[in-house]
Amino acid sequence: MYQRVLSASLALCLIAPSALHAAAPQWSESAVADRSATERLAIALEHSAEGAYTEAHEWLEAAADAGSSEAKIHLGYFHQHGRGVEQDGERALEWLERGVEAGETGFALRLAWDYLEGELVDPHRERAEHWFQHAIEHGYHEAHLGLGSILLTDVVGGDERRADEARAHFEAALDEGLVLASYYLARMYREGLGVDRDPERAMHYLEIGAESGDPQISSVMADWLEEMRHEL
Known part of the structure; x- marks a missing residue:
């Protein structure tokens, strides 16, 4: 009996984790329609964890459209690193700005340094000053x-x-x-x-x-x- 249980346990360990739970839903207008921003974000992060970045990007945009500030920050990183989309520094900062303006104030300092150091786009002092000031006003x-x-x-x-x-x-x-x-x-x-x-x-x-x-x-x-x- 013990050997049968042990064999069954080992067999489970050899099964890919994705096979042990239902696969994350694929993006479609109908799949998105009845889900909240929080649910859309969770599905996006599940796809991202599996390396399905194109699918994750679709769900992140759907979550952002539904008002998820966190999804907007993730979209910034996706555009920065070219995950599921073409790498684009300007779009990355645009999404990060949207996320900060929607409430993710902790990323204002990151935005300020990005604009000051010019790693994603050409240095932009005025934008850097703006986001440093924004961070100060929110206690950073x-x-x-x-x-x-x-x-x-x-x-x-x-x-x-x-x-x-x-x-x-x-x-x-x-x-x-x-x-x-x-x-x-x-x-x-x-x-x-x-x-x-x-x-x-x-x-x-x-x-x-x-x-x-x-x-x-x-x-x-x-x-x-x-x-x-x-x-x-």
């Missing part, structure tokens, strides 16, 4: 660093009109515990970038970074701090 404090760094680039280039705004973003980031902001603030005060040069204040921010315990920041800031101490 890392966006202060991104927006501040854009503005600081202008200051370094000689345009100091938005120096106060850059500094305010770095201060806001530091208030939220993002110690990388201390590097930017230290640099501004050490080099007099849009502010009066103030070595003591620069050292204050360097000390914050050096004592942060962050392995990516503390050693660099400590070295810079020691260098400034020798200068004074």
